[in-house]
Amino acid sequence: MNRYRYLTEDIIEKIEECRKKFPYREQCIIPTLHHILEKYRDIPGEAVFELADYLQVPPADIEGIVSFYDMFRYRKNAKNHIRICRNLPCHLANYQSLLEDIKKLTGAEVGKNSPDGMWYIELVECIGSCGIAPAFLINNDLYDGSKIKDIQQLKQILDRYL
Ligand code: FES
Structure with missing residues (x-):
């Protein structure tokens, strides 16, 4: 075995x-x-x-x-891993504002776990979803940041992972 x-x-x-x-x-x-x-x-x-x-x-x-090698990442200890794309199309679609809201809601900083160990945020290069910029992943789930109208809607998404 x-x-x-x-x-x-x-x-x-x-x-x-x-x-x-x-x-x-x-x-x-x-x-x-x-x-x-x-x-x-x-x-x-x-x-x-x-x-x-x-x-x-x-x-x-x-x-x-x-x-x-950058392509190999160690698993972070947090329960959920958020990856936000920072390349040009996502930059032009203002990923920074999305990032600020995610930081506010999770209490995590880029590259650091949130104090409750629930979240880890990473800025990444293009994730091949430029058509839905600003694109981000929560674990393996892809999200279209442009469809998120306000911080409440974002909170509802994050709450699914608690
Ligand atoms: S540039 Fe962000 S997904 Fe491609």
């Missing part, structure tokens, strides 16, 4: 496929981190230790890779 929480059978299968292609097990770190990212949308800290155990490499080697 699989003793890992995050290295599920499908991920282990992919690691094994990778191991057949490359002579060094370290060469499977980055491809596996991509699979983990695809599945969980971020990198749970525990997954790093599980992968290190599975590949028999030092966890620090994997941590170094996760911290070095």
Whole structure:
């Protein structure tokens, strides 16, 4: 039976496929981190230790890779992760005002958990939804900021995640 929480059978299968292609097990770190990212949308800290155990490499080697590449993000501890796009179309659609309202309602600052541990806010690059700028994600749910008329409506959305 699989003793890992995050290295599920499908991920282990992919690691094994990778191991057949490359002579060094370290060469499977980055491809596996991509699979983990695809599945969980971020990198749970525990997954790093599980992968290190599975590949028999030092966890620090994997941590170094996760911290070095922007595309890999560690899971934040907050219950909900809000990602707000700050690229040009969202900038022109005034994502800043949306951000201010979200900060006010959650008590979180960009890059910091809210004091109650419910929210983490991150400013991100284009999330491929420029047509609904300013676009933002709450966990895996995409929102069209232009449809939010006032802070009360925004509060109703956030309340769904409490
Ligand atoms: S620029 Fe914001 S979603 Fe593309």
